[in-house]
Amino acid sequence: MSITGFVGSIPELYDRHMGPVLFEPYARDLARRLPPEATRVLEIAAGTGRVTRQLLARLPATAELAVTDLNEPMLDEARRRIGNDSRATWRTADAQELPFGDAAFDAVVCAFGLMFVPDKARAMREMRRVLRPGGALLLATWDSLDNNPASRVLHELALATFPADPPAFMAIPFSMADPALHRELAGAAGFADATVETVELPGEAVSADDLATGFVRGNPLWNQLVERGVDAPAFQAQVAAALRARFGDRPCLSALSAHVLVARA
16 A cells, blocks of 8 residues: 555545644635635645635635645545535646646645655646746645644654654655755746745644544554554554643644745746
């Protein structure tokens, strides 16, 4: 199984347990940055549609929103949750080879997806290619684990369980913590006026158990634990206990930090 394969029950658990805590705050932040003149919008790595819903709430009735993700099960979950909207079209697509013409969009939005792309420079060039001159890029990636303490708890427990060979998925989500990398990629791809803002927001989970369910079962980590012969439910309980001790329960409150790149084609 791919270390980034969001399949089976993962998409539903991902959206239900992690979506409101980790992704909804930044979905609202990115959507508010959408230029008012943008009516042809491409979303890359849409996942279960948290940003999609916020974009649709802001776009006019005549707008067009192309919603894409590499993982078809995640896109299916987004489509199921959003339902019919004539403005949205759905397409499985690789960010490294976008199936759209040159200058086709007024804005490109990508939230927490670029970290998973093998060739990030190529993906950025593709984003630039499909934007019209002057079009806007809105892109978010996670800051370091030190500035995302709830995720750091999960990371530390996984490393303690497998000190010599941690699950490969753990290294990916926080692999773009350096803001300078964003500016470098944007400049090399031909974007202008690139700015990177570190955005700190609160994360609020219903409970520590709820967040632990998302952390362990809402991504490929669960399958990697099972494949290694680990008692995955016991590991999940350990994560919940650590989150409860550190961040409280009902609600479970922790800080979030992400980098938001805004640039123009």
